[in-house]
Amino acid sequence: MTLRTLIYGARQIVTVTRNNDEKFLCGKDMQAIGIIKSDVVGLSLMIENENIIAIGTDDDIARQFEGIEVDKKIDASGCCILPGFVDAHTHPIWAGDRVHEYAKKLAGATYMEIMREGGGIGFTVEKTKLATDKELLVSLVARLKRMLQAGTTHVECKTGYGLEWSDELRLLKLLEQARSHVSIGISITYCAAHAIPK
Structure with missing residues (x-):
């Protein structure tokens, strides 16, 4: 069974890595974490079975997953989404x-x-x-x-x-x-x- 969660409306998303090719950061690279910011449009994060599968603007994620059932939606308007410590x-x-x-x-x-x-x-x-x-x-x-x-x-x-x-x-x-x-x-x-x- 696939469970999907959409978190939308965020102002910032802090990512563990800077791109899809990196699995983790170490050494000096840890000083340059990935931060996606937007003061104009909301940012979204799609989770499928506890894995982040997509990050983008609200509109981009809505288009990418149009017609796909989402089990849970979380309004993060004006918030920052970041990894847990x-x-x-x-x-x-x-x-x-x-x-x-x-x-x-x-x-x-x-x-x-x-x-x-x-x-x-x-x-x-x-x-x-x-x-x-x-x-x-x-x-x-x-x-x-x-x-x-x-x-x-x-x-x-x-x-x-x-x-x-x-x-x-x-x-x-x-x-x-x-x-x-x-x-x-x-x-x-x-x-x-x-x-x-x-």
């Missing part, structure tokens, strides 16, 4: 915060000094162990929703604040549960060697 390194599941350490850092304390005083990763590991599954899941989902609202469409989620097998397994299970609570793409990574357990 991918955050390839996060540790979004934890409890507690280390705001109190900030003053120590400003005063010149090193991370190792803060850790020796019971701060750093060890502090977060202890707070994470004490938190309930529900508390961890609620805070995790809230963080993922904020990422999605900021334009991130796929996130790699590492564990790391359990350190020991049973606690890391608990975090992995909660990360898996989060998939059903938020429509962001999630890749899960087991990161048990984040620090040395006590």
Whole structure:
């Protein structure tokens, strides 16, 4: 079954590449992303089964797909269409915060000094162990929703604040549960060697 989505009326479309021959940009080429602009006519993007198949003016896309059934139409009048962000390194599941350490850092304390005083990763590991599954899941989902609202469409989620097998397994299970609570793409990574357990 073919599903088509038409996004129309945009002022700008930011593309991943500058032309159809490029699959991706790297190095210095990443400074020259493709931006299609129009202050006069709307711009459209046609999606078929989650793949972008055409970009052009509203009129050009309407002519190109005349008589073709479109399942969903999204009015992007005056907006900019751009690719979603991918955050390839996060540790979004934890409890507690280390705001109190900030003053120590400003005063010149090193991370190792803060850790020796019971701060750093060890502090977060202890707070994470004490938190309930529900508390961890609620805070995790809230963080993922904020990422999605900021334009991130796929996130790699590492564990790391359990350190020991049973606690890391608990975090992995909660990360898996989060998939059903938020429509962001999630890749899960087991990161048990984040620090040395006590």
